[in-house]
Amino acid sequence: MLSRICSPLSRICSRLSDRLNSLDHIDPICVFMGVANFAMTSGVLLLAPLLICFALAIITGLVYMFFTTVLPLIEPVPFTLRYCAHVAVAMFLLFNVIFNYFLCVTTKHRGENYDIVVREMAEKTDFEFPEDEEGVREYEASYKKRMRERHRRMRERQNKPSDDSEESGSDSDSGRPAWVLLGSHEWGFCMRSKQPKPPRSHYDHVLKDLVLNMDHYCPWMANCVGYFNYRYFLNFLIYVWVAMVYAVSITYRIFRAVDQRRKYRRAHRNGDGKLDFDPSAHLGSPDPRYSHLSRSDRQTISFAFMICCAVGIGVFFLMSFHIYLACSGQTTIELHGNFGRRRRARHRGVMWANPYDLGWRRNLMQIYGELNLKALLPSTR
Numbered sequence: 001m002l003s004r005i006c007s008p009l010s011r012i013c014s015r016l017s018d019r020l021n022s023l024d025h026i027d028p029i030c031v032f033m034g035v036a037n038f039a040m041t042s043g044v045l046l047l048a049p050l051l052i053c054f055a056l057a058i059i060t061g062l063v064y065m066f067f068t069t070v071l072p073l074i075e076p077v078p079f080t081l082r083y084c085a086h087v088a089v090a091m092f093l094l095f096n097v098i099f100n101y102f103l104c105v106t107t108k109h110r111g112e113n114y115d116i117v118v119r120e121m122a123e124k125t126d127f128e129f130p131e132d133e134e135g136v137r138e139y140e141a142s143y144k145k146r147m148r149e150r151h152r153r154m155r156e157r158q159n160k161p162s163d164d165s166e167e168s169g170s171d172s173d174s175g176r177p178a179w180v181l182l183g184s185h186e187w188g189f190c191m192r193s194k195q196p197k198p199p200r201s202h203y204d205h206v207l208k209d210l211v212l213n214m215d216h217y218c219p220w221m222a223n224c225v226g227y228f229n230y231r232y233f234l235n236f237l238i239y240v241w242v243a244m245v246y247a248v249s250i251t252y253r254i255f256r257a258v259d260q261r262r263k264y265r266r267a268h269r270n271g272d273g274k275l276d277f278d279p280s281a282h283l284g285s286p287d288p289r290y291s292h293l294s295r296s297d298r299q300t301i302s303f304a305f306m307i308c309c310a311v312g313i314g315v316f317f318l319m320s321f322h323i324y325l326a327c328s329g330q331t332t333i334e335l336h337g338n339f340g341r342r343r344r345a346r347h348r349g350v351m352w353a354n355p356y357d358l359g360w361r362r363n364l365m366q367i368y369g370e371l372n373l374k375a376l377l378p379s380t381r
Contacts, residue, residue, distance in 0.1 A: 052222055055220055070254070093239055103380065104229050105222060106223075109211045109226055147178055190210050195210060200212065212227035215233075241316055248312060329363040334354075
């Protein structure tokens with residue numbers, strides 16, 4: 001995780017040097033696009049370490065407030081059964097949040113595991129994977145020829161003039177990326193990393209890696225979410241949401257008492273600044289301890305409750321979206337492409353179905369391996 005925080009600056013300097021050395025002539029449009037792309041990727045790289053530190057600070061702060069303020073209020077007698085139960089639940093949720101977050105950040109999308117999975121995919125899809133540079137160049141040439149032909153046929157269907165000077169099969173055509181023109185089990189070629197491109201993989205412009213089943217780049221993790229860490233990402237969202245629900249449930253009564261006390265103080269204050277009544281009689285809480293909280297405790301409870309509500313609501317929508325994607329056999333990138341495919345199929349009067357959708361159960365098994373409680377427990381399998 002430390003390398004994810006410290007390495008962005010060196011990567012930015014390296015990319016800037018490569019871009020300056022690769023300039024043979026000056027084209028204003030190319031220069032503008034290059035500067036814009038460099039500024040965007042550099043901004044993401046610089047922002048990611050700050051977001052990681054901010055996320056860890058929020059987790060640390062909430063844990064500190066739980067053990068120093070919230071837990072003594074809901075269970076003033078330590079080491080009772082209820083006290084130990086709250087500690088056990090909090091530590092279980094904390095460990096799973098940190099475990100999955102750490103693996104989301106540190107998982108790499110290249111290396112030995114990538115090579116093993118790619119070779120297995122090539123075998124299952126009957127793709128002859130090139131093993132040397134000459135084979136890679138031959139496949140690149142055949143891929144460009146194949147894509148030029150598909151672009152030409154697509155222009156003919158759309159009654160557009162053909163452009164036979166098209167040299168790259170990776171460029172967008174009529175707003176469609178090249179991968180949309182490929183079959184569900186058809187291999188492409190990545191023009192940036194110069195290697196065969198497995199089905200459902202995409203090139204990440206921030207990490208400069210070809211990522212299997214790429215979903216999106218997450219600046220909160222300084223990493224891309226894809227085949228090797230999607231299970232950790234989904235479990236992280238689930239455990240964060242459960243932790244926020246737990247935190248809101250144990251602080252709601254205290255926050256309500258604090259909020260009522262604040263409202264009554266504003267509504268019933270007389271001219272000399274004294275209370276006309278005892279606010280503890282109007283707190284609405286059976287526990288009289290809540291009416292004698294110090295100002296710092298009230299501020300801590302209010303801050304913790306509102307932070308947990310805000311984080312819980314935001315994570316709930318993100319978690320629900322990714323559970324839908326996981327159950328329907330899609331990634332975020334594929335979801336946008338599938339909208340266009342479904343619309344074009346409907347325009348032609350045919351029914352389109354996602355070729356990767358095997359039913360919600362088998363779709364989840366592709367992520368978790370097996371559907372039981374072990375799927376949500378900490379594991380690096």
